[in-house]
Amino acid sequence: MHYDVIIVGAGPAGVGIGSLFKQLGMERFTILEKEDVGSTFLKWPKETRLLTPSFPGHGFGLLDLNAVVPSTSPGYAYDTEHLSGEDYADYLQRIADHFELPVERGVSVQEVHKDHDRFFVETSKGTYQSEFVVWAAGEFQYPNNRPFPGAEHCLHTGEVPSWNSVDAGHHVVIGGYESGVDAAYHLIESGKQVTVLSKGEPWSNDDPDPSISLSPFTSERLDKIIDRQELSLVEQAHVIRVEKDENGYLIHLDSGESMKSETQPILATGYKSSLSLILEHFFWEDSGDVRLTESDESTVTEGLFLTGPQVKHVDVIFCFIYKFRQRFAVIAKEIVTRLGLSVQEDVFDEYRKATMYLDDLSCCDNSCQC
Numbered sequence: 001m002h003y004d005v006i007i008v009g010a011g012p013a014g015v016g017i018g019s020l021f022k023q024l025g026m027e028r029f030t031i032l033e034k035e036d037v038g039s040t041f042l043k044w045p046k047e048t049r050l051l052t053p054s055f056p057g058h059g060f061g062l063l064d065l066n067a068v069v070p071s072t073s074p075g076y077a078y079d080t081e082h083l084s085g086e087d088y089a090d091y092l093q094r095i096a097d098h099f100e101l102p103v104e105r106g107v108s109v110q111e112v113h114k115d116h117d118r119f120f121v122e123t124s125k126g127t128y129q130s131e132f133v134v135w136a137a138g139e140f141q142y143p144n145n146r147p148f149p150g151a152e153h154c155l156h157t158g159e160v161p162s163w164n165s166v167d168a169g170h171h172v173v174i175g176g177y178e179s180g181v182d183a184a185y186h187l188i189e190s191g192k193q194v195t196v197l198s199k200g201e202p203w204s205n206d207d208p209d210p211s212i213s214l215s216p217f218t219s220e221r222l223d224k225i226i227d228r229q230e231l232s233l234v235e236q237a238h239v240i241r242v243e244k245d246e247n248g249y250l251i252h253l254d255s256g257e258s259m260k261s262e263t264q265p266i267l268a269t270g271y272k273s274s275l276s277l278i279l280e281h282f283f284w285e286d287s288g289d290v291r292l293t294e295s296d297e298s299t300v301t302e303g304l305f306l307t308g309p310q311v312k313h314v315d316v317i318f319c320f321i322y323k324f325r326q327r328f329a330v331i332a333k334e335i336v337t338r339l340g341l342s343v344q345e346d347v348f349d350e351y352r353k354a355t356m357y358l359d360d361l362s363c364c365d366n367s368c369q370c
């Protein structure tokens with residue numbers, strides 16, 4: 001099995017870049033997906049919605065924030081501004097069907113090696129070979145569920161099928177960013193009481209970049225519950241350990257205080273990354289970010305590209321769909337050129353207009369909100 005390009009993962013990043021490859025006439029590529037198209041979104045708690053609003057502004061040159069292909073609009077297709085995970089997975093599946101993307105389901109990538117100019121991608125279904133690899137395996141399916149000793153006693157937000165099905169009573173949510181506030185909102189709406197323990201005060205941060213502060217959708221929902229007696233927000237609460245005994249759970253803070261919980265504490269501590277599978281192929285900055293070239297290629301392993309929310313350039317974090325889709329055309333153009341295929345400027349132009357295609361990184365400093 002030898003391809004020009006192997007894309008790993010069929011989420012918005014893999015489907016988005018795969019659709020662009022198809023529009024460029026590329027045929028010798030495959031998408032290896034361990035489960036199904038959009039599987040991350042199918043794993044979201046049932047009540048969770050996209051934070052970024054979908055709005056069909058195409059006629060005026062504004063692409064729906066959650067679209068991964070120009071001229072599509074998840075909002076218009078599902079008649080809602082905030083899609084559920086199930087609807088968004090369906091949107092991705094429809095894109096994959098439309099472009100007849102070569103998605104190979106049930107193929108889990110375990111390792112990647114490079115020998116001379118060829119990649120060997122080791123999977124649950126054998127070895128695949130290619131000239132290039134585009135890593136699009138995301139973060140969600142690699143939860144940060146061991147942030148402190150005893151975290152194994154907790155339940156990660158990514159493992160909750162529905163907030164309605166969580167036991168009644170009082171719940172402690174560890175982490176106060178998007179997932180923590182989302183959990184608190186849905187728990188309270190379904191009749192429970194919640195204490196949120198947060199290291200910082202994300203609800204007080206008014207940075208205009210939603211990669212840093214709470215999104216307006218979440219702030220608005222927080223406003224609805226903030227005065228309810230069922231909610232308690234505790235700032236500067238750094239959890240260092242959780243213990244479990246026959247009476248429940250004991251949550252220890254670095255201040256020396258501790259708190260009891262009868263219900264399983266909920267971890268809203270974010271995600272590691274699928275890059276944990278291929279760590280050795282990247283140079284890691286002290287900040288924990290990967291260093292990439294201006295074309296989002298690894299600086300360690302030539303021919304290995306990264307797309308999705310882990311991409312960061314200087315101070316610009318591409319962790320939303322409307323951000324990382326700006327880089328699909330950058331990667332595609334580099335690969336097409338190196339394969340010696342013709343560069344179809346009209347397709348790239350469409351992406352440039354629709355996605356605000358960011359191919360000049362010189363603005364990536366504190367002075368802009370790309």
Ligand SMILES: Cc1cc2nc3c(=O)[nH]c(=O)nc-3n(C[C@H](O)[C@H](O)[C@H](O)COP(=O)(O)OP(=O)(O)OC[C@H]3O[C@@H](n4cnc5c(N)ncnc54)[C@H](O)[C@@H]3O)c2cc1C
Pocket residue numbers: 008009010011012013014032033034035036037038039040041044048049050051052107108109110136137138139140141179182274277307308309319320321322
């Ligand atoms: C609760 C929540 C709400 C969010 N809301 C928004 C929002 O409103 N707007 C927004 O822009 N972003 C939002 N995000 C972030 C968004 O979900 C991610 O940025 C997006 O899913 C990343 O896309 P991706 O394709 O890189 O990864 P994923 O969507 O995680 O897709 C990765 C795919 O790769 C597959 N895969 C993983 N590992 C392997 C492997 N080893 N081998 C083969 N296949 C593999 C997975 O099965 C999956 O299908 C939210 C995230 C969460 C958790």
